[in-house]
Amino acid sequence: MKIGFIGAGSMGSLLIEAFIVAEAAEPNQIYVSNRTFAKVEKLALKFPGLQAEETNVAVAQHSDIIFLCIKPHEFAQVVAEIKSYLTKDKLVVSITSPVLLRQLEQELDCQIAKVIPSITNKMWSGATLCIYGKQITKAHQTELEKLLAYISEPIRIEESFTRIVSDISSCGPAFFAFLLQQFIEAAVEETGIARDEAMMIAGNMLLGTGLLLTEGGMTTEDVQQRVAVPGGITAQALAMLQRDTVGIFNNLIRTTHNKYYEDLEKVQATFNKEEVSEQ
Ligand SMILES: NC(=O)C1=CN([C@@H]2O[C@H](COP(=O)(O)OP(=O)(O)OC[C@H]3O[C@@H](n4cnc5c(N)ncnc54)[C@H](OP(=O)(O)O)[C@@H]3O)[C@@H](O)[C@H]2O)C=CC1
Ligand SMILES: O=C(O)[C@@H]1CCC=N1
Structure with a gap:
């Protein structure tokens, strides 16, 4: 081939x-x-x-x-x-x-x-x-x-789900890299930990979490539940995240989809233009 x-x-x-x-x-x-x-x-x-x-x-x-x-x-x-x-x-x-x-x-x-x-x-x-x-x-x-x-x-x-599935699969690495970067920058700022060390630990954490969700048979809820000991530290931080991130992923999806619809129109216009120039 x-x-x-x-x-x-x-x-x-x-x-x-x-x-x-x-x-x-x-x-x-x-x-x-x-x-x-x-x-x-x-x-x-x-x-x-x-x-x-x-x-x-x-x-x-x-x-x-x-x-x-x-x-x-x-x-x-x-x-x-x-x-x-x-x-x-x-x-x-x-x-x-x-x-x-x-x-x-x-x-x-x-x-x-x-x-x-x-x-x-x-x-x-x-x-x-x-x-x-x-x-x-x-x-x-x-x-x-x-x-x-x-x-x-x-x-x-299905083609009708192309955009949302691309958001998760193809744009997702950039989105999660961005979030991780915010996490690391804050860690450096708040505690003085070396950026490289924090980044290496964070990368391994993300890889391990991915494995739990794919090969480990755990859901995202399972991961949160197993990590957040009742009354413990993670539980408190999760409650804060729950409050402070309301709607951000709805906004993200609306943003990618609006750009997608704009691009669809522009692409159609380029095909129309090529057809006219061929006539
Ligand atoms: N980046 C990603 O993670 C993903 C990207 N995609 C899609 O992949 C597509 C390409 O993205 P990406 O590779 O990042 O973009 P790039 O700009 O890096 O690559 C596009 C390439 O196409 C070449 N090119 C442009 N016009 C022509 C032409 N007429 N003939 C031959 N070659 C041409 C450009 O050449 P030149 O060197 O002259 O600029 C350039 O090397 C996009 O549509 C994107 O949506 C899909 C999934 C993930
Ligand atoms: O940003 C983009 O347009 C492309 C689409 C999927 C990933 N990157």
Whole structure:
């Protein structure tokens, strides 16, 4: 199987590296293009054998599965560029939420999937959210999930829940890193503990908590209950958190969803513009 990547930015290069290091694919099975070619050259230097392509069309021509690792507003142009090189047997995988399957299916005469990765996939951890279009075969679904399983837990979801599940799986690492950073900064400020030491302890705490919730069979309620001894220290701090964080995650979800709806409109406008310029 030949795997293509259009876009070798943060997520494209993370996926390429994770697949190679996990031995999901050999470098010579991977075809990569990027607007700024230097990023592709850098990857080719790091992974000898990796196929550095100067054009997106070359990636589309040579690959069986093509990951589009570009930003939402860049899709219409790239799709217009590669569409005549995509045959029915090829699979195009978008990794971005505000480009809808139906928009890609309208434009492309090939199989379509949307896979939302997460920075956690760098550590062969976390989920990859899989959403399938109407044309994708069962064989391609299996092949794609087999590939993703090297670096993640592939989870099938409905397209209507893409945004909220991405909030949890893909934005979540940034949100929890932010919260942890606030925790550490306060620890340094209040007690004078060394930042590095506190950060290392906090990272291990987060990893362990994740394991309790995934492999340890505990719920978030169980974790709180087991840690908060009645009348103890944690219980008091939890009561304070309960009071002071009311509504913050509702606000967070409204914020991501408002931005998502804005992006959906902008993406549609870019597809409309490409269609007009083709006429
Ligand atoms: N970051 C994350 O944790 C996650 C990101 N995503 C999604 O992944 C997508 C990419 O994000 P990310 O990797 O962070 O963004 P980056 O900006 O880091 O990467 C985008 C890449 O696309 C390249 N590019 C732009 N236009 C073209 C073009 N016409 N042809 C070829 N290459 C092009 C850019 O090239 P150049 O070098 O010239 O800028 C850049 O390297 C986004 O839609 C995002 O929503 C999804 C899940 C998680
Ligand atoms: O911030 C973003 O737009 C992307 C979507 C999911 C994670 N990062």
